[in-house]
Amino acid sequence: MKYEFREEKSVYGDLIFESKFWKLFLAPSQRCLGTSVLALKREVMNLRDLTSSEWKEFSLIVKITEIAMNKSFKPDLYNWACFKNAAYRDESKGFKAKIHWHLHPRYQDPIIFEGIKFIDPDFGYPPGLKEKTIPDKLREKIIKHIRTNF
Amino acid sequence: MKYEFREEKSVYGDLIFESKFWKLFLAPSQRCLGTSVLALKREVMNLRDLTSSEWKEFSLIVKITEIAMNKSFKPDLYNWACFKNAAYRDESKGFKAKIHWHLHPRYQDPIIFEGIKFIDPDFGYPPGLKEKTIPDKLREKIIKHIRTNF
Numbered sequence: 436m437k438y439e440f441r442e443e444k445s446v447y448g449d450l451i452f453e454s455k456f457w458k459l460f461l462a463p464s465q466r467c468l469g470t471s472v473l474a475l476k477r478e479v480m481n482l483r484d485l486t487s488s489e490w491k492e493f494s495l496i497v498k499i500t501e502i503a504m505n506k507s508f509k510p511d512l513y514n515w516a517c518f519k520n521a522a523y524r525d526e527s528k529g530f531k532a533k534i535h536w537h538l539h540p541r542y543q544d545p546i547i548f549e550g551i552k553f554i555d556p557d558f559g560y561p562p563g564l565k566e567k568t569i570p571d572k573l574r575e576k577i578i579k580h581i582r583t584n585f
Numbered sequence: 586m587k588y589e590f591r592e593e594k595s596v597y598g599d600l601i602f603e604s605k606f607w608k609l610f611l612a613p614s615q616r617c618l619g620t621s622v623l624a625l626k627r628e629v630m631n632l633r634d635l636t637s638s639e640w641k642e643f644s645l646i647v648k649i650t651e652i653a654m655n656k657s658f659k660p661d662l663y664n665w666a667c668f669k670n671a672a673y674r675d676e677s678k679g680f681k682a683k684i685h686w687h688l689h690p691r692y693q694d695p696i697i698f699e700g701i702k703f704i705d706p707d708f709g710y711p712p713g714l715k716e717k718t719i720p721d722k723l724r725e726k727i728i729k730h731i732r733t734n735f
Contacts, residue, residue, distance in 0.1 A: 482665060483648040487641075494640040498633040512673070512682060515632060516666035516711075523661070523693065524709035532662060543673065559674035561666075561711055 436495045440582050447472035447535060451578055452585065456489045457496055461578050464566035467539045468546055468553040469508050469581065471500070474535040482517060482534065493536075499585060500538065506584035508548065510540035514562060549576055586645045590732050597622035597685060601728055602735065606639045607646055611728050614716035617689045618696055618703040619658050619731065621650070624685040632667060632684065643686075649735060650688065656734035658698065660690035664712060699726055 436454060443450035448460035451471065462470040473496060479485060485493070501513055515538055522532035539562045542555040551573065557563045586604060593600035598610035601621065612620040623646060629635060635643070651663055665688055672682035689712045692705040701723065707713045 481651060481663065483651040485644065487644065490640065490644040491637075494635065494637065501631060501633040512669055513631065514666070514668045514670065516664070516668070518664045518666070518711060519662055520664065520691070520709050520711060523691075541670070541673075559670050560714070561668060561670060564710070 436492060436499075438585075445474075447474050449574060449578060451581055454492055454496065456492045459496065459500065461574060461581070462537070463568065465553070465569050465574070465577070466557075466565065466567040467510075467541060467555050467562055468548060469504050469510065469538075469540040469577065470562075471538040472535050473500070473538060475533065478531070479534045480519075480532050485534070503581055503584040504538075504540050507581050508540060508542075508546055511543045511558075512541045514539040514541055548580075549573060586642060586649075588735075595624075597624050599724060599728060601731055604642055604646060606642045609646065609650065611724060611731070612687070613718065615703070615719050615724075615727070616707075616715065616717040617660075617691060617705050617712055618698060619654050619660070619688075619690040619727065620712075621688045622685050623650070623688060625683065628681070629684045630669075630682050635684070653731055653734040654688075654690050657731050658690060658692075658696055661693045661708075662691045664689040664691055698730075699723060 438452045438454040440452050445460060448462045451459045451461055456476055458474050458476060460472045462472050464470060504510060515536055517536050519532040541558055543558055545552050545554045588602045588604040590602050591600060595610060598612045601609045601611055606626055608624050608626060610622045612622050614620060654660060665686055667686050669682040691708055693708055695702050695704045
């Protein structure tokens with residue numbers, strides 16, 4: 436599987452990498468350190484409409500991303516979800532219910548990154564909706580760190 | 586893809602069908618009508634460890650299940666999630682963080698099934714954790730109805 440690192444900003448966050456069919460973004464909220472969004476590049480509304488090539492690449496990305504996150508932050512588990520609820524919450528924002536996956540690395544214990552303590556306040560439960568924003572410089576360091584582990 | 590309908594009860598609910606690698610259960614809570622759990626039969630803890638055959642069958646099940654749910658209840662969208670948080674919430678119950686997917690059909694408007702009104706109280710947001718149990722007879726009717734649409 437080929438993928439490249441480059442800069443891009445979107446509603447899903449800041450690009451970590453792009454592959455043939457998918458883009459992985461560091462999510463705007465870092466409530467759980469490393470929270471990411473894996474968005475399909477093609478405009479598709481339902482998982483049943485993914486092609487076998489898109490599924491195949493998705494499964495490879497799950498694998499390399501979990502391995503890279505393990506090396507980066509050693510989370511205890513991963514939550515993967517394809518929800519698309521927000522598209523129905525606030526259509527005025529112009530969101531469409533396009534296929535994208537939320538990846539939440541989950542942490543039983545606090546983790547220190549770049550001297551800053553991250554606590555997963557909902558461990559054992561679905562991640563809360565309350566957003567946690569962090570400085571842009573710190574986001575850049577997180578992305579750089581994750582990329583070194585791909 | 587081959588699958589069979591038979592009876593089985595588990596912590597995940599009541600079996601709807603079984604395929605080579607996966608079992609689809611009607612979940613104990615029917616907060617969203619048709620809520621199901623798709624459990625891998627093999628004991629695997631992380632999505633990165635699924636085989637390509639297991640992924641392939643998963644993608645086919647996503648397709649046929651969304652189509653069957655469309656025919657059964659016409660939900661507005663589907664939430665798919667592989668979380669495994671509960672395994673860390675109450676280990677005394679003996680749960681293991683085995684791979685299983687939660688499927689929540691989501692409804693913008695109330696839906697009537699067998700004369701009973703189902704409302705999705707969290708539409709536009711992740712499904713709430715509060716459980717909604719329904720009578721066994723009604724569960725049987727839901728399973729029978731879904732099965733006729735596979």
